[in-house]
Amino acid sequence: MSESAASKSSTARYRPETRLVHSGTLRSQFGETSEAMFLTQGYVYDSAEQCEARFKGEDPGYIYSRYSNPTIAMFERRMIELEGAEAGRSTATGMAAVTTAVLAPLKAGDHVVASKAMFGSCRYVVEDLLPRYGIASTLVDGLDLDQWKKAMRPNTRSCFLESPTNPTLDVLDISSIAEIAHQAGARLIVDNVFATPIWQSPLALGADVVVYSATKHIDGQGRCLGGMILSSEAFIAEHLHNFMRQTGPSLSPFNAWVLLKGLETLAVRVRAQTDTAAKVADALARHPKISRLIYPGRADHPQADLVKKQMRAGSTLVGFEVKGGKAAAFRCLNALKVSRISNNLGDAKSLVTHPATTTHQRLTPEARAELGISEGFVRFSAGLEHPDDLIEDLQAALEQA
Numbered sequence: 001m002s003e004s005a006a007s008k009s010s011t012a013r014y015r016p017e018t019r020l021v022h023s024g025t026l027r028s029q030f031g032e033t034s035e036a037m038f039l040t041q042g043y044v045y046d047s048a049e050q051c052e053a054r055f056k057g058e059d060p061g062y063i064y065s066r067y068s069n070p071t072i073a074m075f076e077r078r079m080i081e082l083e084g085a086e087a088g089r090s091t092a093t094g095m096a097a098v099t100t101a102v103l104a105p106l107k108a109g110d111h112v113v114a115s116k117a118m119f120g121s122c123r124y125v126v127e128d129l130l131p132r133y134g135i136a137s138t139l140v141d142g143l144d145l146d147q148w149k150k151a152m153r154p155n156t157r158s159c160f161l162e163s164p165t166n167p168t169l170d171v172l173d174i175s176s177i178a179e180i181a182h183q184a185g186a187r188l189i190v191d192n193v194f195a196t197p198i199w200q201s202p203l204a205l206g207a208d209v210v211v212y213s214a215t216k217h218i219d220g221q222g223r224c225l226g227g228m229i230l231s232s233e234a235f236i237a238e239h240l241h242n243f244m245r246q247t248g249p250s251l252s253p254f255n256a257w258v259l260l261k262g263l264e265t266l267a268v269r270v271r272a273q274t275d276t277a278a279k280v281a282d283a284l285a286r287h288p289k290i291s292r293l294i295y296p297g298r299a300d301h302p303q304a305d306l307v308k309k310q311m312r313a314g315s316t317l318v319g320f321e322v323k324g325g326k327a328a329a330f331r332c333l334n335a336l337k338v339s340r341i342s343n344n345l346g347d348a349k350s351l352v353t354h355p356a357t358t359t360h361q362r363l364t365p366e367a368r369a370e371l372g373i374s375e376g377f378v379r380f381s382a383g384l385e386h387p388d389d390l391i392e393d394l395q396a397a398l399e400q401a
């Protein structure tokens with residue numbers, strides 16, 4: 001069993017559901033049905049000559065689990081084939097994936113343009129971390145294509161966005177932003193966590209790099225952290241290979257195994273969670289205690305046409321604003337009996353988040369207001385419970401708001 005064995009198991013001709021179950025499997029001499037978990041740091045060699053050849057890259061095979069590992073290779077291969085990418089690398093967390101994809105290709109003097117509306121830690125990387133190393137960044141209103149165009153400079157190397165955005169579920173025009181980036185000689189990196197690989201394929205829309213927090217829907221059962229970067233072979237060879245080997249943001253083989261098994265049920269879970277989210281959105285849309293509801297699958301979403309064009313379905317998330325601000329939102333959250341209060345998403349358990357005091361607490365009130373994250377805003381992540389139990393629970397809790 002070797003790295004080259006993983007790449008031979010191409011299932012590209014099959015539909016995503018089939019790829020999620022079979023892609024990348026490396027079967028050992030024992031013929032196990034379920035993929036094996038290789039909990040090993042390192043590898044032994046038949047001879048000193050073989051060891052030398054392995055280090056020279058002349059003998060295919062594993063060297064050290066910071067570089068690669070059979071269980072990690074199976075997870076990576078399954079993600080690569082699901083996404084339809086040329087290549088990919090896994091990481092210990094979603095933030096390790098974002099930080100590596102954004103930082104590794106850059107040097108002092110480069111410039112990055114990113115959408116303002118994004119996961120709090122991603123915004124920290126772009127807004128606070130990069131400038132400390134001499135990499136300038138400009139944040140734009142991601143919905144405004146003119147702002148992207150005007151922000152481009154001769155030294156702009158990367159553009160970065162997430163869509164739908166966290167937590168306000170705006171949908172950004174990936175094809176048009178990719179075109180603007182490419183015209184300026186820059187690459188587009190897309191954080192596809194909220195859309196999931198089931199509903200959106202940024203590479204097919206023109207993006208160059210896709211990143212995931214596998215912690216979310218890919219695990220989907222709240223067990224472990226992980227991340228993934230998908231791109232061309234050239235991007236990885238040129239920018240990631242050495243950076244990742246030497247700096248070590250590696251995924252653990254145990255977590256890779258959990259995530260690999262999570263992928264087998266990803267399509268089934270995401271479809272069920274999306275159906276539930278759509279039902280919750282429809283049930284709450286005109287609720288008297290809610291001033292605004294946003295769901296990418298509804299006809300009243302501000303970018304409904306774009307959703308149809310670039311996504312295969314809405315989302316597993318719903319955003320809504322409880323009338324009466326923070327106090328009312330807290331009363332509603334505290335009254336829930338089925339959905340649980342958490343900052344996570346994509347889980348089998350439905351989770352509710354108050355972004356202003358958690359994921360986006362670090363931002364100034366002005367920055368939050370600019371993003372539409374009001375004190376009453378709540379993010380709902382649909383789980384796998386019966387939709388009617390969730391709707392009844394939310395309606396009862398809103399009565400307490």
Ligand SMILES: *Cc1c(COP(=O)(O)O)cnc(C)c1O
Nearest residue numbers: 093094095119191193213215226
């Ligand atoms: C959670 C999340 C991340 C970070 O992932 P971790 O696995 O928690 O490090 C990045 N981007 C988005 C959109 C996320 O939701």
